[in-house]
Amino acid sequence: MIAERAPETPLKWAGGKRWLAPHLRQLWQAYLQRQPQARLVEPFCGSLSVALNLQPERALLNDLNPHLVNFWRQVQRGLQVTLPMANEKALYYAHRDRFNTLIATGQAESAEAAQLFYYLNRTGFNGLCRFNKKGRFNVPFGRYKRIAYWQTADFARLAPYLARWTFTAGNFDALALQPEDFIYADPPYDVEFTSYSAGGFSWADQVRLAEWLSAHPGPVVLSNQATARIVELYQACGFELLYLEAPRRISANGDRAPACEVLSSKNISLDIIAMPVQRKLIKTRSYPKVTKRSHTGKVHEDLAELALKKGGYSVQKQVDIGVLSTGKTYRADLVASKSDSQFLISLKWQQSPGTAEEKIPFEVICLIEAVQKSNGKYKHAYLVLGGDGWTLRDSYTSGKLCSHLNYQKLVTIITLEKFIGLANNAQL
Numbered sequence: 305m306i307a308e309r310a311p312e313t314p315l316k317w318a319g320g321k322r323w324l325a326p327h328l329r330q331l332w333q334a335y336l337q338r339q340p341q342a343r344l345v346e347p348f349c350g351s352l353s354v355a356l357n358l359q360p361e362r363a364l365l366n367d368l369n370p371h372l373v374n375f376w377r378q379v380q381r382g383l384q385v386t387l388p389m390a391n392e393k394a395l396y397y398a399h400r401d402r403f404n405t406l407i408a409t410g411q412a413e414s415a416e417a418a419q420l421f422y423y424l425n426r427t428g429f430n431g432l433c434r435f436n437k438k439g440r441f442n443v444p445f446g447r448y449k450r451i452a453y454w455q456t457a458d459f460a461r462l463a464p465y466l467a468r469w470t471f472t473a474g475n476f477d478a479l480a481l482q483p484e485d486f487i488y489a490d491p492p493y494d495v496e497f498t499s500y501s502a503g504g505f506s507w508a509d510q511v512r513l514a515e516w517l518s519a520h521p522g523p524v525v526l527s528n529q530a531t532a533r534i535v536e537l538y539q540a541c542g543f544e545l546l547y548l549e550a551p552r553r554i555s556a557n558g559d560r561a562p563a564c565e566v567l568s569s570k571n572i573s574l575d576i577i578a579m580p581v582q583r584k585l586i587k588t589r590s591y592p593k594v595t596k597r598s599h600t601g602k603v604h605e606d607l608a609e610l611a612l613k614k615g616g617y618s619v620q621k622q623v624d625i626g627v628l629s630t631g632k633t634y635r636a637d638l639v640a641s642k643s644d645s646q647f648l649i650s651l652k653w654q655q656s657p658g659t660a661e662e663k664i665p666f667e668v669i670c671l672i673e674a675v676q677k678s679n680g681k682y683k684h685a686y687l688v689l690g691g692d693g694w695t696l697r698d699s700y701t702s703g704k705l706c707s708h709l710n711y712q713k714l715v716t717i718i719t720l721e722k723f724i725g726l727a728n729n730a731q732l
């Protein structure tokens with residue numbers, strides 16, 4: 305069933321994307337023209353504000369939060385409101401205790417737990433969903449003047465929209481995808497300069513997600529905060545990028561600047577999005593200067609390291625190999641090993657055309673010498689080219705330019721995408 309006006313979500317949810325949904329809808333509709341049976345997959349479905357706007361016939365909706373997923377399953381079955389709901393402190397804490405008792409006694413998947421989850425979400429502080437170390441929900445009473453609680457009839461009106469959707473609770477990478485699935489991924493925001501960000505979603509998780517999304521053959525759209533490292537990560541994975549000014553604001557040094565969001569896609573072009581859908585949104589192809597720090601080398605290294613580990617290699621970073629005939633110590637970006645074979649990896653990045661690529665033959669010479677001098681310790685070296693700014697990439701990866709060097713077979717020049725594919729499948 306398709307409604308003219310998208311039904312609203314009953315929940316308040318951090319990072320909810322109601323404002324972005326009209327843009328995503330344009331991409332989804334364009335894909336449906338090609339694939340009328342397409343399935344929407346949201347690995348981080350949260351408050352469902354996107355699915356409710358897109359209204360797909362088929363959807364796989366997942367979230368790590370099991371209480372949220374129980375709530376949606378209960379709405380699907382026609383949730384009845386039987387508990388008292390009021391914006392009162394004493395009632396809030398009584399309901400909070402009862403919710404924690406249900407969790408502690410294995411009754412978290414009940415209709416009662418779903419009602420309490422809804423009540424706590426609407427009445428608690430800022431719609432937060434937070435648990436202490438013992439697994440007890442510990443969000444304090446909120447500060448709302450008035451709350452319009454949904455009644456049984458409101459949930460009954462929502463239920464038919466959810467009727468044909470599948471809900472799962474788990475980690476994003478446990479999802480069983482089909483090749484034609486349209487994935488919209490909205491993970492917890494990356495928080496720059498930390499390896500552990502809000503919601504327990506670390507930088508390593510962001511890198512793992514980028515690789516997981518890259519491997520999908522169908523259309524993929526991701527939204528995240530436009531931090532420098534997220535931008536570089538998705539550029540490194542060959543995604544198309546677009547920047548949007550989000551309605552929320554972030555506070556940097558007391559300045560309340562509008563937050564900048566990045567949309568990135570693969571196997572579907574963002575050019576389909578006609579702007580402005582809402583007046584507040586800007587669309588730009590150029591990267592707004594969110595931070596001056598660049599993480600390019602780090603991102604590149606993280607991607608390669610993750611792929612190698614998936615392929616069963618052990619990895620060392622920034623390894624001193626020895627002094628070369630230049631008189632300088634050669635330091636390899638990575639050394640990978642498996643069984644009794646070890647090889648060197650040098651990672652080079654060029655995002656826009658420049659002179660960095662002219663240094664590649666010199667790097668090949670250094671790698672050849674490093675392999676030869678190791679007396680058989682290192683069997684081979686890979687020189688990995690990442691980024692879109694190479695004009696000589698084809699000449700390098702085909703071996704044409706380096707064919708003038710003796711022993712050039714000791715080094716393979718390869719694109720980052722190809723390297724990741726081979727490393728993942730243990731084929732290096």
Ligand SMILES: C[S@@+](CC[C@H](N)C(=O)[O-])C[C@H]1O[C@@H](n2cnc3c(N)ncnc32)[C@H](O)[C@@H]1O
Nearest residue numbers: 319320321348349350351353368475476490492
């Ligand atoms: C930014 S919110 C998604 C918001 C959603 N698009 C909406 O409009 O409401 C991110 C969601 O990811 C979920 N999450 C966090 N880590 C996860 C993981 N490893 N796998 C799956 N979901 C996860 C959180 O519970 C949260 O609901």
